[in-house]
Amino acid sequence: MSVASSRTANPVSDVTFAAWSRERQQRIESVLERVLPAGAGPAARLAAAMRYATLGGGKRVRPLLAFAAAQVSRASDARVALAAAAVELIHAYSLVHDDLPCMDDDVLRRGKPTVHVEYDEATALLVGDALQSLAFQILSQPDFIENAKVQVEMVHLLAAAAGSRGMAGGQQIDLEATGRTREQRPELSELEFMHIHKTGALIRAAVLLGAACGEPLAASERAALDRYARAVGLAFQVVDDVLDAEASTATLGKTAGKDEKQGKPTYVTALGRAAARELAEELRAEAHAALAPLGSRAGRLGSLADFIVLRKF
Amino acid sequence: MSVASSRTANPVSDVTFAAWSRERQQRIESVLERVLPAGAGPAARLAAAMRYATLGGGKRVRPLLAFAAAQVSRASDARVALAAAAVELIHAYSLVHDDLPCMDDDVLRRGKPTVHVEYDEATALLVGDALQSLAFQILSQPDFIENAKVQVEMVHLLAAAAGSRGMAGGQQIDLEATGRTREQRPELSELEFMHIHKTGALIRAAVLLGAACGEPLAASERAALDRYARAVGLAFQVVDDVLDAEASTATLGKTAGKDEKQGKPTYVTALGRAAARELAEELRAEAHAALAPLGSRAGRLGSLADFIVLRKF
Numbered sequence: 001m002s003v004a005s006s007r008t009a010n011p012v013s014d015v016t017f018a019a020w021s022r023e024r025q026q027r028i029e030s031v032l033e034r035v036l037p038a039g040a041g042p043a044a045r046l047a048a049a050m051r052y053a054t055l056g057g058g059k060r061v062r063p064l065l066a067f068a069a070a071q072v073s074r075a076s077d078a079r080v081a082l083a084a085a086a087v088e089l090i091h092a093y094s095l096v097h098d099d100l101p102c103m104d105d106d107v108l109r110r111g112k113p114t115v116h117v118e119y120d121e122a123t124a125l126l127v128g129d130a131l132q133s134l135a136f137q138i139l140s141q142p143d144f145i146e147n148a149k150v151q152v153e154m155v156h157l158l159a160a161a162a163g164s165r166g167m168a169g170g171q172q173i174d175l176e177a178t179g180r181t182r183e184q185r186p187e188l189s190e191l192e193f194m195h196i197h198k199t200g201a202l203i204r205a206a207v208l209l210g211a212a213c214g215e216p217l218a219a220s221e222r223a224a225l226d227r228y229a230r231a232v233g234l235a236f237q238v239v240d241d242v243l244d245a246e247a248s249t250a251t252l253g254k255t256a257g258k259d260e261k262q263g264k265p266t267y268v269t270a271l272g273r274a275a276a277r278e279l280a281e282e283l284r285a286e287a288h289a290a291l292a293p294l295g296s297r298a299g300r301l302g303s304l305a306d307f308i309v310l311r312k313f
Numbered sequence: 314m315s316v317a318s319s320r321t322a323n324p325v326s327d328v329t330f331a332a333w334s335r336e337r338q339q340r341i342e343s344v345l346e347r348v349l350p351a352g353a354g355p356a357a358r359l360a361a362a363m364r365y366a367t368l369g370g371g372k373r374v375r376p377l378l379a380f381a382a383a384q385v386s387r388a389s390d391a392r393v394a395l396a397a398a399a400v401e402l403i404h405a406y407s408l409v410h411d412d413l414p415c416m417d418d419d420v421l422r423r424g425k426p427t428v429h430v431e432y433d434e435a436t437a438l439l440v441g442d443a444l445q446s447l448a449f450q451i452l453s454q455p456d457f458i459e460n461a462k463v464q465v466e467m468v469h470l471l472a473a474a475a476g477s478r479g480m481a482g483g484q485q486i487d488l489e490a491t492g493r494t495r496e497q498r499p500e501l502s503e504l505e506f507m508h509i510h511k512t513g514a515l516i517r518a519a520v521l522l523g524a525a526c527g528e529p530l531a532a533s534e535r536a537a538l539d540r541y542a543r544a545v546g547l548a549f550q551v552v553d554d555v556l557d558a559e560a561s562t563a564t565l566g567k568t569a570g571k572d573e574k575q576g577k578p579t580y581v582t583a584l585g586r587a588a589a590r591e592l593a594e595e596l597r598a599e600a601h602a603a604l605a606p607l608g609s610r611a612g613r614l615g616s617l618a619d620f621i622v623l624r625k626f
Contacts, residue, residue, distance in 0.1 A: 042506060043482035045489065050477060097442060102413075102434035121415035122488050125438070126481050129410060129445065133476030136449045140468035148461035155453035155468050163446030164363060168439050169356035175435050176358065193355060 017303045021064055024084075027077065028063040029055065031085040035138050049119045049127045050134075054092045057110030057253070061236070061308065062087045062203060066210030068300035069225060073214025079145070083154065083209040086139040090162050091202060093131035096124050098171070104262070111253035132162065145213065154212050161205035170198025177265045185265045192234065194265075199240075200233030207232075207301075220293065227290035228301060235283035236308050241266035242276050243313065251313050284309040330616045334377055337397075340390065341376040342368065344398040348451050362432045362440045363447075367405045370423030370566070374549070374621065375400045375516060379523030381613035382538060386527025392458070396467065396522040399452040403475050404515060406444035409437050411484070417575070424566035445475065458526065467525050474518035483511025490578045498578045505547065507578075512553075513546030520545075520614075533606065540603035541614060548596035549621050554579035555589050556626065564626050597622040 032054055037047035063084035070080040099106040099114040100121060107117050116124035138144075139158060145151040160166055173194040177186050186194070207229040211217060217225075241259065245268045249256045259266045267276040287305035291298040345367055350360035376397035383393040412419040412427040413434060420430050429437035451457075452471060458464040473479055486507040490499050499507070520542040524530060530538075554572065558581045562569040572579045580589040600618035604611040 037477045037482075042503075043477060043485040043510075046477050046482060046485035093442075097438055100438065102438060123485065125410055125413065125415060126485050126488075128442070129406075129475075130477040130481035132442065132445050133472050133479075133481065136468060137472035137476055140465050140472060142466065142469065148465050151465050152453050152461050152468075153455065155449060155465075156455065159446050159450035159453060162442075163450055164350045164356060164359050164443040166446075168443035168446065169350075169359055172356040172359035172436065172439050175439075190355075197356075 017300070017307070020300065021307075024064055024067045024077070025060045027081050028060050028084055028088060031081045032088065035085060035134065045119070045123060046126055046130060049115055049123050050130055052112075052118060053096050053115045053127050054089065054131065057112070058088075058092075059311070059313075060088060061304075062091055062206040064304055065203060065206040065229075065232070065301070066213075068298075068304050069207040069210030070213050071300055072221065072225065072294055072297045073211045073217055074297075075210070075214030079213045080210050082138055082141065082144050083213055084206070086135040086158060087202060087206045087209060089131050089135035089138070090158065090167070090205075093128040093135070094162075094167060094171075094202075096131070097128040100124060103171075103175075104258070106255055106258065108249065108255050109253070135162075150212060154209055157208060157212075158205050161201040166197055166201030166205075167199075170194055170196070170201065174198055174264070178262055185269065188270050191265055191267065191270055195234060195237040196230070199237045200230060203233035203236060204229040224290050224293050228287050228298075228305070231283045231287035231290060232305050232308055235280050235287065235305065238267045238276055238280045238283065239309055239311065241268045242273060242280070243311075244268075245273060247313065253313065280309050330613070330620070333613065334620075337377055337380045337390070338373045340394050341373050341397055341401060344394045345401065348398060348447065358432070358436060359439055359443060362428055362436050363443055365425075365431060366409050366428045366437075366440050367402065367444065370425070371401075371405075372624070372626075373401060374617075375404055375519040377617055378516060378519040378542075378545070378614070379526075381611075381617050382520040382523030383526050384613055385534065385538065385607055385610045386524045386530055387610075388523070388527030392526045393523050395451055395454065395457050396526055397519070399448040399471060400515060400519045400522060402444050402448035402451070403471065403480070403518075406441040406448070407475075407480060407484075407515075409444070410441040413437060416484075416488075417571070419568055419571065421562065421568050422566070448475075463525060467522055470521060470525075471518050474514040479510055479514035479518075480512075483507055483509070483514065487511055487577070491575055498582065501583050504578055504580065504583055508547055508550040509543065512550045513543060516546035516549060517542040537603050537606050541600050541611075541618070544596045544600035544603060545618050545621055548593050548600065548618065551580045551589055551593045551596065552622055552624065554581045555586060555593070556624075557581075558586060560626065566626065593622045 036051050036054060039048035039051060066084035066087060067077060067080050095109060096115045098104050099109055100116055107114055115127055135158065136155060139155050162168065177194065207225050211225055243252060244256060244259045247256055267279065271279065284305050288302055291302055349364050349367060352361035352364060379397035379400060380390060380393050408422060409428045411417050412422055413429055420427055428440055449468060452468050475481065490507065520538050524538055556565060557569060557572045560569055580592065584592065597618050601615055604615055
């Protein structure tokens with residue numbers, strides 16, 4: 001599929017892309033199944049809650065990005081799967097902690113009661129903590145990558161993306177911006193800064209970790225992936241904000257309309273729905289433009305940019 | 314200092330050991346100062362809270378164990394400092410999360426208000442999350458260890474020690490054992506199992522990570538360190554339980570008498586104070602016996618076993 005055609009195609013109706021995604025989603029599911037602790041032994045409740053939080057749900061956008069980026073560096077799916085699973089574990093932990101009463105206080109996630117509702121708050125806290133540890137445990141698994149130096153760099157990249165200068169820092173900025181009056185709400189540039197950290201850092205990590213599993217890339221190729229990741233990361237958040245305002249709870253599998261109720265600053269509150277949709281389209285075009293120098297190896301990344309912007313849930 | 318003399322000496326009155334500890338505590342403090350995010354920028358509140366949670370307090374027992382174990386493999390203090398700081402960051406994160414209302418609900422730690430009291434619950438949650446990420450970020454710092462394979466193993470060791478089969482798993486077992494009636498309380502063997510995970514796993518990681526910074530050790534030497542770590546890990550917890558029952562809040566810098574009030578199973582509730590003290594002495598002897606084959610290189614580890622058992626806070 002050429003980059004040009006992938007821009008116009010709707011990935012939802014693209015059989016090849018759909019089949020490719022489904023196969024990789026299943027692969028991730030089976031890797032997660034394998035690496036998550038079994039629900040037996042003295043900490044059985046923790047293990048069961050970790051599985052509940054992680055398995056059988058979600059679009060697995062970050063793993064798909066890792067698999068797609070791996071095609072750029074010609075890495076095997078088998079190798080990428082572990083890196084993709086590590087990113088998904090960080091994402092899963094962040095959802096469990098975000099849903100806690102002291103954060104977003106949400107009761108529904110991926111169509112099921114959130115972890116603290118199904119289990120209890122203390123267990124949900126430990127689930128998030130242990131999922132984060134597990135991400136680093138599997139990324140540092142012996143013999144996952146022959147070049148241990150690359151493996152160390154991958155751990156470093158994921159840790160930085162998750163930490164105070166990445167995802168956790170973005171969450172903090174979000175916390176402080178929530179509940180302000182309309183006049184106090186952050187400017188668009190601040191909103192962008194927040195999301196580059198909150199959502200963008202981990203999406204970037206997914207792309208770069210996927211690419212790191214294969215042949216070494218030129219600096220210009222890495223820069224292209226970085227530009228792409230920045231654009232799809234923001235696009236993902238813009239579309240999330242639009243869907244939160246437009247879609248139903250049943251479609252989303254999580255509580256809809258939450259942003260407005262909580263007084264959260266979003267692209268919809270900052271721009272209105274129509275302009276937010278336009279921005280998402282611009283970011284999709286930016287993502288495709290970033291991929292152009294990478295040629296056909298970046299085809300799946302292009303389809304994923306389309307999927308991220310055109311998705312309905 | 315010979316192993317024999319270190320068994321009888323009181324490390325509190327041992328000038329050499331006291332000076333050695335103080336110097337390393339200062340070194341750890343300055344490494345933590347350097348690696349923690351500065352309290353500026355958009356996530357300034359998170360950065361400040363991370364520093365509040367980590368700096369200027371604590372006995373730094375785990376870093377000291379790492380420095381002492383490094384003498385066995387003849388590693389330089391400069392190198393060990395980073396590994397020691399990584400372990401301390403995991404410990405610091407666990408304290409912040411343990412103190413949250415949904416866990417132990419404590420208001421005092423290291424003589425100061427706990428993080429969720431000084432800041433708020435959501436920030437405390439993020440502080441713990443970001444401290445865990447930071448631990449893996451610094452352990453995977455480029456050029457920390459020339460042998461990247463060893464560095465990957467160190468990350469793996471720390472992640473496993475922190476996770477569901479280590480510290481977090483031990484916390485979960487503790488949660489489930491708390492508040493039971495006297496008849497339902499766990500047996501001594503269950504209590505030991507819980508603490509081998511909750512406290513022991515990270516103490517073992519401190520010892521093994523410190524040793525991993527230097528020359529490769531023989532399997533028998535690693536096994537000796539492992540036996541030592543198991544004994545001091547349990548001894549640490551037994552003494553903690555005794556101090557919680559005996560010492561004042563002012564001495565401990567955290568709320569005393571908390572275990573009994575919360576109906577927590579402890580070595581004191583299981584054995585009584587006198588027998589718990591005896592058990593600590595037995596574990597101290599076990600720790601020294603484990604070190605015997607390592608000779609004088611293990612002198613500091615011996616002093617630390619004494620310090621852990623004889624401490625008053």
